[in-house]
Amino acid sequence: MAKTAIPEEKIREAITFHGHWCPGLATGIRVAELALREVGRAGDEDIVAVAESDTCAVDAIQVLTGCTVGKGNLVLLGIGKMGFSFYRRRDGKAVRIVARPQKPGEGSDEYRRLQAKSNEGTLTLEEAERFETLRQERGRRILEADLDELFEIKKPLRPMPPHAPMKRSLTCEECGESVMETKARLSDGRVLCPDCFEREAPRP
Ligand SMILES: [Zn+2]
Ligand SMILES: [Zn+2]
Numbered sequence: 001m002a003k004t005a006i007p008e009e010k011i012r013e014a015i016t017f018h019g020h021w022c023p024g025l026a027t028g029i030r031v032a033e034l035a036l037r038e039v040g041r042a043g044d045e046d047i048v049a050v051a052e053s054d055t056c057a058v059d060a061i062q063v064l065t066g067c068t069v070g071k072g073n074l075v076l077l078g079i080g081k082m083g084f085s086f087y088r089r090r091d092g093k094a095v096r097i098v099a100r101p102q103k104p105g106e107g108s109d110e111y112r113r114l115q116a117k118s119n120e121g122t123l124t125l126e127e128a129e130r131f132e133t134l135r136q137e138r139g140r141r142i143l144e145a146d147l148d149e150l151f152e153i154k155k156p157l158r159p160m161p162p163h164a165p166m167k168r169s170l171t172c173e174e175c176g177e178s179v180m181e182t183k184a185r186l187s188d189g190r191v192l193c194p195d196c197f198e199r200e201a202p203r204p
Contacts, residue, residue, distance in 0.1 A: 003144045006033050006064060011143075014060040023135055024056025026142035027150070031057060031084050031097050032064035034147050038095045039088040042066035046089050048073045048161055052081040075161050085156040089163070096156040100149070110134070172196055 004011070006029055018025050039047055042065055049067035051058050054076050061067060061084065067074040082099035114131040117123045123131060142150065169178040174196035185197035192200065 003146070004029060004033055005037075010064060014063040017063050018056060018059040021136060021139055022056050023138045023142055025060050026139035027082070027099060028055075028057030028060025029064065030142060030145075030147060030150055031099075032061050034097050034151060034153070035061070035065050035084070035086045035095070038153070039086045039093055042071075042073055045071060045073045045163075048075070048087050048089065050075045050077060050085040050087075050156070050158065050161060052077045052079050052083040054078060055082070057082070057084070083157075085158065087156065087160040089160070092160070094156045094160065096154045098152045098154055100152060107138075108134070111138070174200070 011029060014025060014029060015021050035047075035049070041047065042049075047065065047067055049061060049065060051061065051074065058074070058076065062069070062074060065086070067086070069076065083096055084098075085094060085096040087094040110130075111134050114123065114127055114134065117127060118131055168181040170181050170184045170191050171177070172179050172184070172193035173190045174192050177193060179193040183194055185192050185194060187197055187200050
């Protein structure tokens with residue numbers, strides 16, 4: 001059985017939330033496990049997470065750590081790296097969990113060949129089935145691996161994101177919809193939402 005300390009029912013919860021089982025979700029489960037060990041679970045926003053990419057892993061992190069996009073204590077950077085920082089506001093403890101890159105030659109040739117075909121969208125039906133089986137196995141191996149085999153723990157590269165209290169809203173003077181004060185723009189003295197601002201003053 002899996003080596004992960006995350007209980008089976010929590011893993012099932014993450015799969016239900018995410019919609020499928022995949023290596024990315026498995027990675028997220030292990031990131032969450034490490035984060036829980038290092039800084040604990042987010043009660044009411046005491047923990048804030050920064051994910052450097054929007055991958056499948058993020059869904060497991062939301063389910064298991066209590067850091068969510070909706071609450072504002074999960075920030076997505078979109079810089080395409082498998083790095084996840086967790087900060088504890090109460091005492092400032094912080095870690096950056098970074099997935100170790102695959103070593104050249106690691107993983108099977110078959111997986112790499114099927115991955116390449118999958119990226120091109122040229123898998124045959126049988127190949128797609130085989131690839132799915134390999135992905136399921138890979139996910140299970142990630143669950144069973146030692147955490148320090150999978151990740152490095154480093155210091156966060158960025159300061160803790162500021163607390164995100166509810167923002168005041170303003171009404172856009174063009175479309176009449178409300179817009180967060182911090183996102184509103186001014187054009188000729190009129191308060192505009194970003195969409196109307198872009199339309200009025202298209203960038204060159
Ligand atoms: Zn996935
Ligand atoms: Zn508007």
